[in-house]
Amino acid sequence: VHIETTSKRYPLYLGEAVLTELSSVLAALKPAVSKVLIICDETVAGLFLEQVQESLQQEAHVHVVPSGEQEKSFANYYAAQTSALEAGLDRRSVIIAFGGGMVGDLAGFVAATYMRGIRFIQLPTTLLAHDSAVGGKVAINHPLGKNMIGAFHQPEAVLYHTPFLRTLPEKELRSGYAEMMKHALIWDADFYTWLRDQVRILSDLQGEVLQTALKRAIGVKAAVVAEDEHETGIRAYLNFGHTLGHALETACGYGKLTHGDAVAAGMRFAILLSETVYGKSLGYQELSDWFFSYGYPPCPALDAAELLQLMKKDKKAAGGTVHMVLMPEIGRVETMSVSDELIVQVLRQFQEQEGL
Ligand code: NAD
Ligand code: ZN
Known part of the structure; x- marks a missing residue:
């Protein structure tokens, strides 16, 4: 490649x-x-x-x-x-x-x-x-x-x-798989369905399945970076799940949560928020069930207002508003500024969904 x-x-x-x-x-x-x-x-x-x-x-x-x-x-x-x-x-x-x-x-x-x-x-x-x-x-x-x-x-x-x-231990496989799911969710709906339904992530990741999964995920990354090396535009799509994900890593202390576990929680939140913003079902429940069936941990119980402040420190934040990557449909994302009120409201709803 x-x-x-x-x-x-x-x-x-x-x-x-x-x-x-x-x-x-x-x-x-x-x-x-x-x-x-x-x-x-x-x-x-x-x-x-x-x-x-x-x-x-x-x-x-x-x-x-x-x-x-x-x-x-x-x-x-x-x-x-x-x-x-x-x-x-x-x-x-x-x-x-x-x-x-x-x-x-x-x-x-x-x-x-x-x-x-x-x-x-x-x-x-x-x-x-x-x-x-x-x-x-x-x-x-x-x-x-x-x-x-x-x-x-x-x-x-x-x-x-x-x-x-x-x-690699299981938790590191899980962590890496979360970023693969990200590449699929933002760019390639077929790849997403394949990853979710055909691959048993802890046992199938060998041989041909592994090579195929890596090639497709790297293909998405390479395509995005080729178009926008310095993140003035679509490279921001790769931050899907990372606005909350990075806030969780910072709040919990580096190393307490794997990067992929944090991003997985961040993606679940981004999809729940997308369902609210676009007013339609985007498979939040299905994806959550899938993540939990593989042992991804629920979002850590942290104060929503504190998380909002950390999300505002994100490099994508501009003029004090949180910029999120949202998903109008599986396989496609866009960036959008989201009000503090909506972030906090959906964060609380999300924490309830996660059983906190
Ligand atoms: P890591 O490098 O900390 O590795 C995870 C753990 O696995 C470590 O304990 C490591 O010692 C161990 N390990 C590594 N290779 C192993 C192997 N072959 N066998 C057994 N154990 C092994 O973490 P990671 O998950 O690889 O990477 C996470 C980091 O990547 C985060 O800091 C994240 O911000 C960063 N990241 C950067 C970009 C980017 O575009 N630059 C994109 C995504 C993530
Ligand atoms: Zn990442």
Whole structure:
């Protein structure tokens, strides 16, 4: 697959033996690569670091970050920059972001800012990273808001070696699947029906089903990013479920809720709100039942007024009003500003529906 953006065109390799391409991808980069720094999290390092090092033709420096969303922080950003300086990385060096979305976002932001920007490669290891590794948004969290400090910085390549996904625990599969559902809901009604009715998400995600699901979801992401790299228009659609989702992650404390669980709750809320706004059924109940049957947790019980304030801090908010991505029909979304009163009213109704 090729990812096209206005600023760059780069390849995405997806498959069972993609790791073998890593050294040739590095060797083909121009100007020639000086040093390589692998940034990965502890869990991924323990599982696969040796395998990656063996696949490289040159000695690579390694920087290991503790695992978990709470580590997508200033402190770890600073520590990684220190490692890069100590290793003597220069403008011709390359960073390999090796891990899930947390490491991808953190290492990508390090690459975006080290010496005003050096090249990086995404080597994703989670199902969710089908989303995070594509499109060039990189960031760290601030205690006051998720992904608040970041940049747009496209990778040189994305290498999605699917055998890495076999060690993912159930809750991480569920988390990644939520972003797949998002890609289907905003863009492709058939894909949504297929994901919901044909795939048993915890047992079927192997072999051909996995490759097909990833390809379709990445296809949506790539199409949206190709049209609007810097989010002046339709890229905002990808934030479906994220206005409340990010507010929940910030309010609960990073790492308490997986990103996908937060987004799943955010999508349920966005659909319930859409049913109110458009005055028709959009399958809220069906989708909620589906999520709960797979063990997605209900929305955490938080004060609606507090959540509203966090939603207003969202990067999409403008002039103090919340901008939401709403869904007039399955497979199609649009952005809309929503009044505080309506947000709070539907949030309360939503919390009731969720059994809170
Ligand atoms: P993550 O990177 O924290 O990984 C989840 C957990 O799985 C971690 O504990 C990790 O150590 C472990 N893990 C990773 N790979 C594994 C493997 N192969 N086997 C076993 N365990 C493994 O989280 P994530 O869900 O991959 O990503 C979430 C992050 O991505 C959030 O910070 C979110 O904001 C970000 N995100 C970014 C974008 C973007 O466009 N940049 C899009 C979506 C999400
Ligand atoms: Zn997301």
